[in-house]
Amino acid sequence: xxxxxxxxxxxxxxxxxxxxxxxxxxxxxxxxxxxxxxxxxxxxxxxxxxxxxxxxxxxxxxxxxxxxxxxxxxxxxxxxxxxxxxxxxxxxxxxxxxxxxxxxxxxxxxxxxxxxxxxxxxxxxxxxxxxxxxxxxxxxxxxxxxxxxxxxxxxxxxxxxxxxxxxxxxxxxxxxxxxxxxxxxxxxxxxxxxxxxxxxxxxxxxxxxxxxxxxxxxxxxxxxxxxxxxxxxxxxxxxxxxxxxxxxxxxxxxxxxxxxxxxxxxxxxxxxxxxxxxxxxxxxxxxxxxxxxxxxxxxxxxxxxxxxxxxxxxxxxxxxxxxxxxxxxxxxxxxxxxxxxxxxxxxxxxxxxxxxxxxxxxxxxxxxxxxxxxxxxxxxxxxx
Amino acid sequence: xxxxxxxxxxxxxxxxxxxxxxxxxxxxxxxxxxxxxxxxxxxxxxxxxxxxxxxxxxxxxxxxxxxxxxxxxxxxxxxxxxxxxxxxxxxx
Amino acid sequence: xxxxxxxxxxxxxxxxxxxxxxxxxxxxxxxxxxxxxxxxxxxxxxxxxxxxxxxxxxxxxxxxxxxxxxxxxxxxxxxxxxxxxxxxxxxxxxxxxxxxxxxxxxxxxxxxxxxxxxxxxxxxxxxxxxxxxxxxxxxxxxxxxxxxxxxxxxxxxxxxxxxxxxxxxxxxxxxxxxxxxxxxxxxxxxx
Numbered sequence: 001x002x003x004x005x006x007x008x009x010x011x012x013x014x015x016x017x018x019x020x021x022x023x024x025x026x027x028x029x030x031x032x033x034x035x036x037x038x039x040x041x042x043x044x045x046x047x048x049x050x051x052x053x054x055x056x057x058x059x060x061x062x063x064x065x066x067x068x069x070x071x072x073x074x075x076x077x078x079x080x081x082x083x084x085x086x087x088x089x090x091x092x093x094x095x096x097x098x099x100x101x102x103x104x105x106x107x108x109x110x111x112x113x114x115x116x117x118x119x120x121x122x123x124x125x126x127x128x129x130x131x132x133x134x135x136x137x138x139x140x141x142x143x144x145x146x147x148x149x150x151x152x153x154x155x156x157x158x159x160x161x162x163x164x165x166x167x168x169x170x171x172x173x174x175x176x177x178x179x180x181x182x183x184x185x186x187x188x189x190x191x192x193x194x195x196x197x198x199x200x201x202x203x204x205x206x207x208x209x210x211x212x213x214x215x216x217x218x219x220x221x222x223x224x225x226x227x228x229x230x231x232x233x234x235x236x237x238x239x240x241x242x243x244x245x246x247x248x249x250x251x252x253x254x255x256x257x258x259x260x261x262x263x264x265x266x267x268x269x270x271x272x273x274x275x276x277x278x279x280x281x282x283x284x285x286x287x288x289x290x291x292x293x294x295x296x297x298x299x300x301x302x303x304x305x306x307x308x309x310x311x312x313x314x315x316x317x318x319x320x321x322x323x324x325x326x327x328x329x330x331x332x333x334x335x336x337x338x339x340x341x342x343x344x345x346x347x348x349x350x351x352x353x354x355x356x357x358x359x360x361x362x363x364x365x366x367x368x369x370x371x372x373x374x375x376x377x378x379x380x381x382x383x384x
Numbered sequence: 385x386x387x388x389x390x391x392x393x394x395x396x397x398x399x400x401x402x403x404x405x406x407x408x409x410x411x412x413x414x415x416x417x418x419x420x421x422x423x424x425x426x427x428x429x430x431x432x433x434x435x436x437x438x439x440x441x442x443x444x445x446x447x448x449x450x451x452x453x454x455x456x457x458x459x460x461x462x463x464x465x466x467x468x469x470x471x472x473x474x475x476x
Numbered sequence: 477x478x479x480x481x482x483x484x485x486x487x488x489x490x491x492x493x494x495x496x497x498x499x500x501x502x503x504x505x506x507x508x509x510x511x512x513x514x515x516x517x518x519x520x521x522x523x524x525x526x527x528x529x530x531x532x533x534x535x536x537x538x539x540x541x542x543x544x545x546x547x548x549x550x551x552x553x554x555x556x557x558x559x560x561x562x563x564x565x566x567x568x569x570x571x572x573x574x575x576x577x578x579x580x581x582x583x584x585x586x587x588x589x590x591x592x593x594x595x596x597x598x599x600x601x602x603x604x605x606x607x608x609x610x611x612x613x614x615x616x617x618x619x620x621x622x623x624x625x626x627x628x629x630x631x632x633x634x635x636x637x638x639x640x641x642x643x644x645x646x647x648x649x650x651x652x653x654x655x656x657x658x659x660x661x662x663x664x665x666x667x
């Protein structure tokens with residue numbers, strides 16, 4: 001049934017339909033409503049899992065580490081400073097191979113204080129061993145939470161579902177909400193291969209020497225790599241169940257495109273409007289929206305982007321001393337290929353500035369005309 | 385092209401010389417605390433817990449700075465003799 | 477694509493007016509609708525802006541909107557503020573919460589069509605919020621649905637029921653009253 005939902009509530013319903021058993025969270029703007037609704041549903045008896053109010057984000061993830069070790073399906077949501085505060089536990093959870101699913105609502109990091117959207121919070125966690133999926137619509141938020149459990153449990157790694165602060169989290173739009181029966185048919189219960197169980201005492205995560213550590217890291221690396229195919233597989237299975245297909249990337253009008261905008265999150269949706277307008281003006285424009293960021297879908301992007309094509313990467317994030325993060329990752333993925341596209345970097349919308357249709361068209365036109373710099377990212381702003 | 389333009393003299397941080405006393409956060413309220421002084425024991429828990437430090441003890445009784453009280457209700461939740469109550473903003 | 481910008485103050489339910497509109501549009505099957513709050517710090521009395529995009533095709537643009545087809549003014553104090561009509565398209569329309577008649581605004585906004593709705597009076601009559609700052613959002617949403625033919629009365633009523641946290645019947649009555657009033661003035665065939 002289609003219901004008008006804010007992005008945060010779409011995330012909640014995804015977790016509830018996934019039958020999350022333990023939710024531990026600490027509120028933070030703009031993610032608060034995700035867990036606020038779970039608490040409300042628990043109070044009304046509509047959510048049968050356990051909801052825990054915790055004194056900090058660091059402790060919330062620590063609580064889930066315990067619950068997931070006992071075999072529970074776990075969920076939390078946070079943003080920005082809260083995610084940064086969880087950092088230590090994020091490494092622990094992936095190393096312990098626990099398939100926790102977390103929603104991160106993108107928000108810029110302080111200082112200065114800022115509440116608005118920016119991907120630097122989630123991208124700062126790119127080396128923590130979490131799968132990262134970026135959403136473009138509220139429908140995709142709900143659908144991706146369900147898929148994230150399937151992917152995470154198949155590779156035994158945690159997954160982060162990321163949505164733009166306010167631009168998705170607080171925007172209301174129609175979302176098709178599956179029934180519990182449909183969700184159950186897609187996502188079976190989690191049968192943990194290891195459990196912390198007082199009846200069968202065991203230790204987890206104890207000291208490993210260099211040899212043991214290195215081998216477990218390589219094991220993790222192989223499973224993380226596998227998550228690219230598992231994301232495609234879970235997206236296709238979801239499509240068969242619900243009629244909505246998902247992959248590691250989304251392409252829009254790219255078949256004959258000379259120049260494509262490559263971006264992520266809600267900007268990937270706005271970019272379609274920009275491309276439609278460019279096409280109406282006779283330009284061969286397309287969009288590649290990167291949905292899976294970790295693992296970086298290099299295999300798929302190498303197949304889709306081709307020599308002679310120009311790619312304008314629009315990053316709502318920045319790695320200080322380097323460049324936009326999607327741009328840097330794309331360049332790394334293409335390096336060494338005998339045939340590869342030309343890649344140009346643009347940084348826009350840090351701290352929540354509007355990345356408008358007009359701005360995206362300007363970026364496309366500059367790149368298409370060959371005037372963009374392949375070495376330096378261009379910082380852009382819609383002056384309105 | 386709509387390039388970001390920054391002034392070369394832009395400072396590295398913005399330092400505000402404005403006192404938070406000038407930031408009248410009282411306009412944020414939808415509910416307001418009200419004191420029923422006859423029940424007050426002068427325990428000062430409201431003074432201690434107010435996250436905005438906008439309660440002052442005068443003659444052993446709390447006086448709330450309504451220009452800064454945001455109406456969070458923590459003083460009301462903490463008051464042991466329940467002499468603080470929340471009322472709708474603008475109610476008489 | 478039909479784009480609306482809402483102007484209100486914190487405490488009037490401006491964002492919920494846009495959300496209710498999206499819900500009513502969905503229920504009436506007249507297209508897709510996004511309700512977009514302007515992302516500020518929420519507090520009582522502060523100016524609040526929200527937007528709605530309505531289209532019979534999928535909506536991709538997820539930005540603020542700069543050149544609306546219509547503006548909706550929930551707080552009459554904005555009627556004198558040029559920001560309220562900034563960027564409004566030529567020949568655009570205004571839904572205004574006012575006790576005055578639409579004709580009285582002809583000289584202020586030449587070339588723009590004004591739909592006057594006494595939302596404050598309707599809200600007070602139905603006991604919605606204190607008389608000093610009544611919740612006008614359900615009445616305003618009713619007026620918007622009628623002025624631009626975006627939803628039928630039954631869908632509007634269902635959207636109000638889904639959204640308001642309390643005084644459900646009073647809110648439904650306020651929305652219906654404003655809807656009927658504007659429908660009559662706008663001269664649309666009842667949907």
